[in-house]
Amino acid sequence: MDDQTRMMTGLTGLGGLAQADVGDPDSVRKQQSLGQPQQDIGDILQQIMAITDESLDEAQARKHALNCHRMKPALFSVLCEIKEKTVLSIRGVQEEDPPDPQIMRLDNMLLAEGVSGPEKGGGSAAAAAAAAAAGGSPTDSSIEHSDYRAKLAQIRQIYHSELEKYEQACSEFTNHVMNLLREQSRTRPISPKEIERMVAIIHRKFSSIQMQLKQSTCEAVMILRSRFLDARRKRRNFNKQATEVLNEYFYSHLSNPYPSEEAKEELAKKCGITVSQVSNWFGNKRIRYKKNIGKFQEEANLYAVKTAVDAANVSAQASQANSPATPNSGNKYLIQSDEDFPTWNMIKIEYFHYCWHNHEIKSQFS
DNA sequence: GGCTATGATTCATC
DNA sequence: GATGAATCATAGCC
Numbered sequence: 472m473d474d475q476t477r478m479m480t481g482l483t484g485l486g487g488l489a490q491a492d493v494g495d496p497d498s499v500r501k502q503q504s505l506g507q508p509q510q511d512i513g514d515i516l517q518q519i520m521a522i523t524d525e526s527l528d529e530a531q532a533r534k535h536a537l538n539c540h541r542m543k544p545a546l547f548s549v550l551c552e553i554k555e556k557t558v559l560s561i562r563g564v565q566e567e568d569p570p571d572p573q574i575m576r577l578d579n580m581l582l583a584e585g586v587s588g589p590e591k592g593g594g595s596a597a598a599a600a601a602a603a604a605a606g607g608s609p610t611d612s613s614i615e616h617s618d619y620r621a622k623l624a625q626i627r628q629i630y631h632s633e634l635e636k637y638e639q640a641c642s643e644f645t646n647h648v649m650n651l652l653r654e655q656s657r658t659r660p661i662s663p664k665e666i667e668r669m670v671a672i673i674h675r676k677f678s679s680i681q682m683q684l685k686q687s688t689c690e691a692v693m694i695l696r697s698r699f700l701d702a703r704r705k706r707r708n709f710n711k712q713a714t715e716v717l718n719e720y721f722y723s724h725l726s727n728p729y730p731s732e733e734a735k736e737e738l739a740k741k742c743g744i745t746v747s748q749v750s751n752w753f754g755n756k757r758i759r760y761k762k763n764i765g766k767f768q769e770e771a772n773l774y775a776v777k778t779a780v781d782a783a784n785v786s787a788q789a790s791q792a793n794s795p796a797t798p799n800s801g802n803k804y805l806i807q808s809d810e811d812f813p814t815w816n817m818i819k820i821e822y823f824h825y826c827w828h829n830h831e832i833k834s835q836f837s
Numbered sequence: 838g839g840c841t842a843t844g845a846t847t848c849a850t851c
Numbered sequence: 852g853a854t855g856a857a858t859c860a861t862a863g864c865c
Contacts, residue, residue, distance in 0.1 A: 707861090729853090729854090757855080758854095758856065762856095
């Protein structure tokens with residue numbers, strides 16, 4: 472029902488003063504007996520009813536005349552009262568909406584991610600955790616971290632600028648509608664309560680637009696986070712020194728290449744990687760070595776020699792310190808000459824394979 | 838661009 | 852929870 476129809480409905484309900492009485496001689500008599508004010512109201516109403524049959528210019532002129540009529544304010548307030556009773560009492564029930572749970576969820580998420588609320592380097596904890604999980608060097612992590620933060624800041628800036636635009640647009644539109652209604656209220660019954668209700672409707676409409684903004688911002692943050700977290704799959708080779716340390720341990724413990732927790736921690740510290748990376752490395756190494764021992768033979772020889780040389784050096788230093796007269800006497804595995812190296816290494820590797828294989832057989836039966 | 842090496846992940850098993 | 856095995860995804864080389 473539009474406003475004009477509502478107004479008409481209001482008029483019909485005005486104690487039968489409108490259509491029912493028009494042209495009724497008894498009614499006219501009654502009005503005459505009731506005195507001047509009632510007659511004035513009847514005249515005004517008749518004029519109002521007649522407006523629809525008139526041309527625009529005539530209607531404008533009559534409208535002006537009606538506006539200037541001395542009874543107009545009283546009639547206007549009565550019409551407002553009727554309108555309020557008939558329309559607002561029905562519609563006003565659902566005005567106090569409870570807060571939308573979806574908006575609350577979005578607000579919470581934006582707050583947690585540091586997009587809304589005070590700027591505090593939001594999401595930095597997530598970024599740091601993901602960077603740590605990536606296992607990259609501290610420099611790499613900080614680069615990724617700052618990249619994440621920069622992109623988050625960009626999202627934050629866009630969100631706030633859009634939010635500001637929406638708020639400004641909402642306020643401008645509300646003012647515009649309010650002015651329009653105030654202007655119209657001079658010619659038709661619009662109560663302040665109705666204006667208030669209209670403002671609430673506008674705010675609801677704009678808040679649904681705001682929700683879309685919040686939703687798309689949340690999506691942008693999610694995409695950013697997933698991209699950032701996916702970076703953990705970005706493989707980076709360990710540096711040469713770390714690989715050497717791990718290989719040295721692996722080939723020098725070929726009979727049982729399963730480092731203890733303490734050994735893993737020690738290796739992790741030496742290589743500048745995490746314990747789980749050490750575990751991954753040993754897991755991969757064991758399986759790949761076993762799958763293709765031939766391919767790793769050369770590498771195994773190399774590290775066996777290296778280990779033997781290191782052991783010889785340590786032992787020589789110890790012997791020199793303890794008994795310079797009898798070098799190498801304390802180490803039965805000590806290499807005596809360069810020619811011994813290949814034979815010794817082959818024996819040692821074969822022995823390790825035997826031990827490893829034997830260990831597995833034993834573990835199968837134990 | 839294809840290939841290999843390699844670190845990470847996933848899933849099943851113990 | 853540790854490990855093996857398969858697989859994914861990327862780096863690096865040619």
